[in-house]
Amino acid sequence: MLSRRALLAGGAAVAALPVDARAQDLSAAASSGVAAWPTQPIRLVVPFAPGGTTDLVARMLAQGLQDRLGQPFIIENRPGAGATVGSQQVAQAAPDCHTLLMSNIASHGIAPTLYRTLRYDAVKDFTHVALVVSNPSVFVANPRFAGPTLADVARLSREAPRGIDIASSGSGSSNHLLIVQFGQAANARVNHVPYRGAGPAMTDVIAGVVPLMSDSLPSAAGHIRQGSVRAVAMASAERHPAFPEVPTFREQGIDLVSDSWFGLSGPAGMPPAVVQRLSQSTLAVLAEPGLRIRFTELGGTPGALSPSGYTEFVRAEVARWAPVVRASGAEVG
Amino acid sequence: MDLLGNLAHGFYVALSFQNLLFALIGALIGTAIGVLPGIGPVATISLLLPITFGQPATTAIIMLAGIYYGAQYGGSTTAILLNLPGEISSVVTTLEGYKMARNGRAGAALATSALASFFAGTVATVVVAGSGPLLTSVALSFGPADYFSLMLLGLIISAVLAQGSVLKSISMVVLGVALGLVGTDVQTGQQRFTFGVPELSDGIGFVALAMGMFGIAEIILNLERPEARSVLKTKVGSLFLTREEFRRATPSVLRGTAVGTCLGILPGGGASLSSFGSYMMERKVSKNRHLFGTGAIEGVAGPEAANNAAAQTSFIPLLTLGIPSNAVMALMVGALIIQGIQPGPRMVEAQPDLFWGLICSMWIGNVMLLIINLPMIGMWVKLLQVPYKFLYPAILVFCCIGSYSINNNVFDVYMTVLFAVFGVVCSKLKMEPAPLLIGFVLGPMMEEHLRRAMLLSRGDPMVFVERPISATMLAIASVALIAMLLPSLRKGKEAAMAG
Numbered sequence: 001m002l003s004r005r006a007l008l009a010g011g012a013a014v015a016a017l018p019v020d021a022r023a024q025d026l027s028a029a030a031s032s033g034v035a036a037w038p039t040q041p042i043r044l045v046v047p048f049a050p051g052g053t054t055d056l057v058a059r060m061l062a063q064g065l066q067d068r069l070g071q072p073f074i075i076e077n078r079p080g081a082g083a084t085v086g087s088q089q090v091a092q093a094a095p096d097c098h099t100l101l102m103s104n105i106a107s108h109g110i111a112p113t114l115y116r117t118l119r120y121d122a123v124k125d126f127t128h129v130a131l132v133v134s135n136p137s138v139f140v141a142n143p144r145f146a147g148p149t150l151a152d153v154a155r156l157s158r159e160a161p162r163g164i165d166i167a168s169s170g171s172g173s174s175n176h177l178l179i180v181q182f183g184q185a186a187n188a189r190v191n192h193v194p195y196r197g198a199g200p201a202m203t204d205v206i207a208g209v210v211p212l213m214s215d216s217l218p219s220a221a222g223h224i225r226q227g228s229v230r231a232v233a234m235a236s237a238e239r240h241p242a243f244p245e246v247p248t249f250r251e252q253g254i255d256l257v258s259d260s261w262f263g264l265s266g267p268a269g270m271p272p273a274v275v276q277r278l279s280q281s282t283l284a285v286l287a288e289p290g291l292r293i294r295f296t297e298l299g300g301t302p303g304a305l306s307p308s309g310y311t312e313f314v315r316a317e318v319a320r321w322a323p324v325v326r327a328s329g330a331e332v333g
Numbered sequence: 334m335d336l337l338g339n340l341a342h343g344f345y346v347a348l349s350f351q352n353l354l355f356a357l358i359g360a361l362i363g364t365a366i367g368v369l370p371g372i373g374p375v376a377t378i379s380l381l382l383p384i385t386f387g388q389p390a391t392t393a394i395i396m397l398a399g400i401y402y403g404a405q406y407g408g409s410t411t412a413i414l415l416n417l418p419g420e421i422s423s424v425v426t427t428l429e430g431y432k433m434a435r436n437g438r439a440g441a442a443l444a445t446s447a448l449a450s451f452f453a454g455t456v457a458t459v460v461v462a463g464s465g466p467l468l469t470s471v472a473l474s475f476g477p478a479d480y481f482s483l484m485l486l487g488l489i490i491s492a493v494l495a496q497g498s499v500l501k502s503i504s505m506v507v508l509g510v511a512l513g514l515v516g517t518d519v520q521t522g523q524q525r526f527t528f529g530v531p532e533l534s535d536g537i538g539f540v541a542l543a544m545g546m547f548g549i550a551e552i553i554l555n556l557e558r559p560e561a562r563s564v565l566k567t568k569v570g571s572l573f574l575t576r577e578e579f580r581r582a583t584p585s586v587l588r589g590t591a592v593g594t595c596l597g598i599l600p601g602g603g604a605s606l607s608s609f610g611s612y613m614m615e616r617k618v619s620k621n622r623h624l625f626g627t628g629a630i631e632g633v634a635g636p637e638a639a640n641n642a643a644a645q646t647s648f649i650p651l652l653t654l655g656i657p658s659n660a661v662m663a664l665m666v667g668a669l670i671i672q673g674i675q676p677g678p679r680m681v682e683a684q685p686d687l688f689w690g691l692i693c694s695m696w697i698g699n700v701m702l703l704i705i706n707l708p709m710i711g712m713w714v715k716l717l718q719v720p721y722k723f724l725y726p727a728i729l730v731f732c733c734i735g736s737y738s739i740n741n742n743v744f745d746v747y748m749t750v751l752f753a754v755f756g757v758v759c760s761k762l763k764m765e766p767a768p769l770l771i772g773f774v775l776g777p778m779m780e781e782h783l784r785r786a787m788l789l790s791r792g793d794p795m796v797f798v799e800r801p802i803s804a805t806m807l808a809i810a811s812v813a814l815i816a817m818l819l820p821s822l823r824k825g826k827e828a829a830m831a832g
Contacts, residue, residue, distance in 0.1 A: 049660065050379035056667050059383060077379060078741050081517075081534035085742070088531065114522075117529060162791045171522030193788055196519050196781065199656045199663070203600055206654060207473035209789065222655055222675030297673060 037097055037274050038071040045101045047086025049079040053218040053298070054262050057133050058102045060294060061264070064285030065278075082172065083107035084115060091120040095127065095269040097278070103128065103265040105174050109317035113325040114172045122318055127270040128311040130282040131303030133295050134261035135217045136236035137178045138246070139166075140229040145211040150233050150252040153212065154188040163189030167205055167213040169198040172328070175214040177321065178235055178258040180328040182214075185254045205229055216260050217243075217299030235259075242296050261317075263303065263310055279307050336463055343462075343689030347697050352395050355388070356694050359396040360701045363403015368411055368713075369731050373420065373540065374404040376738045378664045382671075390672040391687045395694040397668060398648075401661050402454070402695070405644050406702050409446040409637060410713055414439060415728060417548035421539060422640040424770050425608040427547055429625065429632030436628045439714045441574050445582050445630055446637045447706045448574075453590040453638035454699040457645035460594055461652075462692045468598050468646075469653040475599055477786035478796045482806035483599075484779040487606050489810050490613045491771045502768045505759075509772025512537055516777075520784050532744040541745050542773060544732050545752025546759070546766040552725050553757050574630075582634035585615050589635035593642030600650040600658040605774055611639035645695060651676055652688060 044062055048054045055077065062073035078086030083106040090101035108122040120126075139150070147153045157164035166182075168175040171194040183190040193210050195201035198219040205213045206228050213220075213229070217240065223229045224243065231246040235258040239248060249256040264282055266275075285291060286302040295302050305313055346352065366377045378397055385393035405422070412423040413430035426446065433442040460468075475483075491506060515526045516536030527533040574582070589611040596607040615635040616625050625632055647658045655676040657663040669676050674684060681688050716724070736749040759766055790796040798804045 050375065050382070050664055050667070052663070052667070055379075056671055059386075060671070063383065063386065075379070076741050079535065080740060080742070081531045085531050085534075085740075119531075165789060171518075171520065191788070193785060194519055194522075195785075200600070203473070203650070203654065203656050204477075206656075207476070209476045222670075225675060226655070228654070294671075294673070298670070 037277070038069055040098055041072045041074055042069075042097075043076050043099045044073050045076050045078050045086045045090050045099065047078055047080070047083035047102065047104070047107055050075075050077045053135075053216065053300075054083075054102050054104055056218075056298070057262050057295070057300070060291060061132055061282070061285060064288060064291060065281055068281045068284065069278075082111055082114070084111050084118060084120075087111075088120050090265070090267055091125040093267045095267040095271075097266060097270050097274045100129075100264060100266045100278075101126070102132075102262050103314070104262045105260045105317065108263075108265075108314050109261075110172065110174060110177070110321050110325060112318045113322040123311065123315050125268050126265045126314075127268055127275055127307070128314055129264040129266065129275055129307050130279050130286075131261060131263045131305040131310045131313060132282070132286065133300040133302055134259040135298070135300040136234050136240060137175050137214055137258040137260065138217050138220050138224075138234050138243075139178075139182075139212060139214055139232040140205065140220050140224060141212050141232050142205055142208045142210075143227065143230050144208060145230070148230075148232070149247075150182070150186060150249065150254055153232065154186040157188040157190060160189070163191045164212065165191045165193050165210045167193045167195055167201040167210040169201055169215065169219075170194055170196065172325070174258060174260045174321075175216060177324045177328055178214045178256065181256050181258070181324060182249075182254065184327065185256055202229070221297075221299040240299065242299060261303070261313075263305075263314075265310075275307050339685070339689050340462060340693060342685065343691075343693035346391060346686050346690030347395065347694040351389075352392050352690065352694060353697070355392050355396040356399045356698050357701055359399020360403040360698055360705060363400035363405075364407040364702065364705055365403075366400070367404035367407015367409075369407075369735065373735070373739070374401050375660045375664065377404070378661060378668075382664065382668060385668050386671060390669060390674050390684070391690045393668055393672065394665060394687065394691055395698075397665050398691060398695060399698045399701075401665075402641070402644065402698050402702060405641060406447065406450060406706055409450070409640075410443060410706075411548075413442045413446065413633070414713060414717060415548060416551040417728070417732070418543045421543075421605045421770075421774055422608040422636070422643075424543060424547070424767060425612045425636040425640075426633060428612065428767055429629050432626070432628035433630065433633065434717070438628065438630075439717060440710050441578055441630065442633050443710045443713060444574050444707065445578070445633050447703055447710075449582065449586045449589065449634045449638040450641035451699050451703045452586055453593060453640075453642035454645055455696060456590050457594050457597070457642040458692060458696045458699070461646060461649055461695070462689075468649050472598050472600055472650055472654070475802065476800065477782045477789065478800050479802040479806065480599075481779055481782040481786055482797060482803040482810070483606070484775045484782065486806045486810040486813070487609060488771065488775050488779065490813055491609065491768060491775075498763075501762075501764050505764055505766070505769040506772035509769035509774075510776030511772075512542070512769070513773040513776040514780065519781050520788070530744075532740075532742060536777070537773075538736070538739055538745050538748060539774070540739055541736050541748035542752050543770060544736060545749040545754075546756035546769070548728065549732060549749065549753035550756025550760060550766075552728060553753065554760055555721065556725065578630050581621060582630050585611075585619060585631040585635035586638045588614055588618070589638030590642045592635075593639030594646050596639075597643030597646030598649050600647075600654075600656055607639040607643035608636035609771055611635040641699075648691075648695070652680060652691075655680075 044058055046055050046058045058075055062075055066073045078089060083104055087101060087107040090099055093099040111118055112122045147156050166179045168179060176192060179190055179192050182188060198215055201213055202223060204210045224231045233249045233252055234240055234246045235249050235256055237257050292302055378400055408420050408423045409426050411417040412426040413434050416427050416431040418424040418427050430442045515533055517534050518525055524534055592611045592614060593607040596610060612632060615631045616622055619631040621629055621631055650656050650658050651662045657666050666676055733746055736745045739745055756766060786796055
């Protein structure tokens with residue numbers, strides 16, 4: 001049963017390829033010793049709980065990769081410890097190219113500085129394949145809050161006897177770090193109010209318990225569209241195509257850009273031929289118009305980085321967040 | 334459109350062949366996974382999520398909602414038959430339900446659970462349909478200080494749960510709070526009591542704790558006493574409720590429905606309080622409170638009604654604010670977002686098919702569950718007649734799969750084993766596990782709300798008495814505390830006078 005299905009799928013794939021491409025593929029496979037990857041279902045480890053942005057992005061990507069590579073992609077949610085539990089498991093997996101990871105800003109950008117005892121190296125212990133999507137953080141406010149711009153927020157924070165409250169989805173998250181950066185850059189007196197995830201924090205912002213929140217655009221997008229909160233500033237380099245009316249931090253005179261990102265990675269030592277094929281398939285999936293529209297609606301920008309480009313990107317992110325994490329005072333033993 | 338028109342439209346959507354079919358499929362899958370210990374709706378829905386990509390949004394959400402209720406029903410079944418709570422809500426069901434099963438009234442307990450759930454589900458559905466958007470403002474008027482006071486009230490009243498010594502029960506609550514504090518501190522991000530184990534940084538899993546301390550510990554104890562196993566094989570008695578049982582259960586169902594409907598609306602952990610709340614209430618106000626601890630039907634009927642009512646009304650924050658109140662709801666939001674729909678206040682106008690179709694299918698799902706479950710009671714009860722030597726390895730295997738599937742991590746299986754051993758020790762010391770679980774669930778939430786309230790008030794504790802909701806809760810809590818202490822004080826005084 002299984003062998004018949006595999007044969008059929010294999011046959012279809014071979015038939016569809018032009019002759020020279022097939023020859024190329026075969027020689028590549030022969031030289032690297034990975035004949036006809038993938039030969040079995042691929043586990044895609046999502047180091048977050050199901051239902052979140054990373055999970056949704058992973059599922060959409062998995063669907064596309066499955067159609068292109070002819071093997072099912074199985075999403076495995078392994079949440080825990082700021083996405084480091086799942087990441088560590090993939091770092092230790094065999095580089096047989098059947099275990100992949102949704103690498104992300106938490107586990108591969110911030111954790112290397114935040115966690116004192118992290119058991120993996122975000123760059124060396126992985127084969128980074130492709131940047132999948134990045135999305136900006138955004139400051140949102142309760143609609144009744146009297147400060148339409150960042151300058152107002154900073155002014156009000158200095159006028160209030162004990163500063164201004166800003167909520168985030170958690171201590172040590174990129175959204176928290178943006179609050180720290182904003183406090184420094186705008187000379188604002190901010191009082192960080194951490195929550196257990198974006199949902200409860202958003203509830204309190206809508207209710208007016210906390211006037212402001214630093215959130216990732218995908219989780220805030222719906223609430224902004226519905227008017228239950230007001231977007232104050234987008235932490236992207238340029239205005240976001242889905243929210244062209246929301247000014248950026250830079251436009252408001254505060255030079256801050258904060259994107260959270262997700263990418264596709266595997267354990268260190270994956271054969272270059274497989275990495276190449278996976279990277280090309282991923283880029284092709286990300287170029288599909290249907291997926292691009294969905295990602296943009298979610299508030300994200302599809303990535304377009306080569307394996308070496310993504311590796312450099314991760315390295316740069318680790319270096320970039322290190323001083324910010326230290327300034328925030330957050331540290332996990 | 335008025336309410337009746339909306340409901341008519343909703344039924345028109347929900348009763349289409351496709352939607353009806355998927356409501357049934359959802360209810361069946363939900364019941365099945367609910368019965369398998371530990372395999373919860375979260376794992377199932379995340380597995381089935383890709384299937385929903387190709388379905389219309391309404392159909393998808395109707396199926397997922399069916400799984401959610403189905404799991405609630407199924408979870409009660411294992412709690413009653415095997416002392417295996419899969420969720421916070423069914424912990425309470427084990428208290429009287431499992432005792433009823435051991436008294437040969439498993440069929441009656443299951444029927445009570447199904448009928449109470451159905452009744453409560455119906456009432457709560459009407460509440461959601463009639464005043465959902467209105468109730469949102471109630472949910473939003475609860476600030477951190479109010480949640481803290483509500484949880485404190487719950488914790489104080491939970492001393493009522495003590496079946497034996499009050500001192501032992503309080504120490505179990507405190508131990509539960511301590512266990513609940515393991516993990517990353519929300520305010521500072523610091524790790525507490527994790528001993529450098531990354532798997533502990535998100536805290537101890539509820540399923541590992543509950544399954545170990547209740548279900549597996551019970552298996553070990555059963556294996557230890559051969560005579561206890563034969564109890565399971567005694568005659569099962571009438572499968573249905575006697576008239577007397579029906580009369581006893583009715584007022585409890587009504588009270589449970591009211592408690593669950595109100596608490597379910599609160600997104601900050603109200604639903605998990607509902608079955609505890611109802612159980613405590615029954616132990617105080619029911620006419621047969623002296624029977625509690627020996628298999629009182631009131632202790633099954635009330636909490637089961639409360640639990641299902643809360644499961645229903647916990648859709649209100651999701652549908653009107655777009656904010657999920659638990660992991661299952663988060664998955665449903667994910668399913669909707671993939672479909673390009675943002676749940677929230679505008680969904681009622683923007684997606685009337687989805688909104689009213691879902692509400693009506695909630696009720697249809699409850700009818701289906703009743704139809705599926707009532708005839709199956711006989712079958713479930715027969716399960717108890719399976720020789721224990723075949724039954725217990727099967728339960729252990731499913732517990733193992735269940736605890737693994739939560740985070741796809743073997744660590745949770747080890748934790749389950751650890752808590753099973755701990756559960757046996759507690760049982761030997763006559764320490765009840767239920768108060769520990771209440772402390773475990775409420776403790777961390779209380780701490781979080783307390784510290785957030787203090788953070789927002791810049792350290793001014795007056796916030797707890799200045800806010801009317803919080804002040805009321807605290808007043809009730811103090812009255813409860815005094816009422817609990819007075820009899821013992823008076824007794825002491827009388828003894829002193831006599832002496």
